[in-house]
Amino acid sequence: MDYIVVGGGIAGLTAACELAGAGGARVTVYEQSRKLGGRGGTETRDGFSLNHGPHALYRNGIAHRTFTEWKVRVAGRVPRLKGDAYAVLGGGLFAFPADPVRLLTSGLFRGLEKWSAARAFQWLMGDTPKASATVSDWLDEKFGVRERPSRARLFLEALFRVSTYSNALDTMSARAALQQVRFATKNGVLYLDGGWQMIVAGLADRAASLGVRVETGAAVERVESGRVRVAGRDVVCDGVVLAVTPDAVESLTGVRMAGLAPGLTQIRAACLDLAMKSLPRQAAVFALGMDTPFYFSRHSATARLAPEGAHLVHVAKYLRTGERAQREELERFADLAMPAWRQHSTFARYLPELAVTHAVVTPAGRPGVDALNLPGVTMAGDWVGAEGMLVDGAVASARAAARKIMSAPAQERKFAAA
Ligand SMILES: Cc1cc2nc3c(=O)[nH]c(=O)nc-3n(C[C@H](O)[C@H](O)[C@H](O)COP(=O)(O)OP(=O)(O)OC[C@H]3O[C@@H](n4cnc5c(N)ncnc54)[C@H](O)[C@@H]3O)c2cc1C
Secondary structure (H helix, E strand, O other): OEEEEEOOEHHHHHHHHHHHHOOOOEEEEEEOOOOOEHHHOEEEEOOEEEEOOOOOEEOOOHHHHHHHHOOOOOOEEOOOOOOOEEEEEOOEEEEOOOOHHHHHHOOOOOOHHHHHHHHHHHHHHHOOOOOOOEHHHHHHHHHOOOOOOOHHHHHHHHHHHHHHOOOOOOOOEHHHHHHHHHHHHHHOEEEEOOOOHHHHHHHHHHHHHOOOEEEEOOOEEEEEOOEEEEOOEEEEOOEEEEOOOHHHHHHHHOOOHHHHOOOOOOEEEEEEEEEEOOOOOOOOOEEEEOOOOEEEEEHHHOOOOOOOOOEEEEEEEEOOOOOOOOHHHHHHHHHHHOOOHHHHEEEEEEEEEEEEEOOOOOOOOOOOOOOOOOOOEEEOOOOOOOOOOHHHHHHHHHHHHHHHHHHOOHHHHHHHOO
């Protein structure tokens, strides 16, 4: 069997390992850029390891399970929210209510609000929303619709944003979002030493050990059942996994995405990465906006991402659909969490618009791996399939897309020879 994977990001590399791991197949990955990894890559600059914005690996997710099963090294540590973690409300900093005790002692909640916040936290951990509910529907049901949302509601909204990387609360499935918050709070996340390049390198090593051929700088131009056009030549194969964006799938196959999955909503974030030679006296480790969609985290406090004695801070704004961020907004949030940071900074990198994921999970779900209805062609990515968000969605769909291709009846696979 000859299989082709288009795209050398984490989904593509995972699909290649799954295909080659079954044995007996020749697998080729085509990646258009010179480097593997896509959005999972890491840039190294002056000894700092910069992911494409802040990245955390959910320890309960299928990605972590798969990497462990495949012995892909994911060395890092779990961030702990202690005294220097803050909730930001009305421009003020409050102790971050990271657990039930701090929820009661934090100045974020006053009087009866403490009780209301504790009850909200219980809903978060135990409730099962209706399958048709969005996060906003669920919050309206729990808190009632009010002109001024309570602090408990703002707190939950912030937890949804930070766990899902998304500010699309009015379209995101409440069930999927609650599961993601539970992932984040129950078993925590890992920040990886040296960044996510470790995952990419580990998957690439595994793929190589299974005999996968990887061509970088090889843009695929056209995909049909049993045939791929790459760098001006036609390559015949028994199956293709498309591990690229929805737009790329559309232009490669000619199949309109709108027909398959109405309303794919891309989730974007603006990111400001601050490489710091030293820290100002007052520097938070973590700060999360309650009434504004901002995030601040010093990842180097947990993982090795900066040279000895230096620090790496990520600031992000979770964008709404169609929204654009201004760099100054992110800088102002950094001013709150780490006043006088400019005097201590080595360099700052601003990325105004990153695609965190190509489809938020709505109550209607995401397109399936075989939604194209092209024999022998499946799709993978963080916008495909029913399981997982972010990289968990990418890995879950990649494994499913590969298995689907391998289980296709022989007559379907042999369309190329016909
Ligand atoms: C700011 C930010 C923060 C994030 N934080 C987290 C997090 O904390 N936790 C988490 O789990 N996930 C996070 N993610 C998401 C995670 O990075 C992605 O889910 C994951 O990297 C997606 O991998 P992928 O392979 O599906 O897609 P991509 O990485 O986009 O890979 C697609 C690849 O296909 C290639 N390609 C496209 N067209 C062609 C073509 N025609 N021919 C050949 N190659 C082609 C591209 O060059 C690219 O390399 C974050 C993402 C961003 C941007």
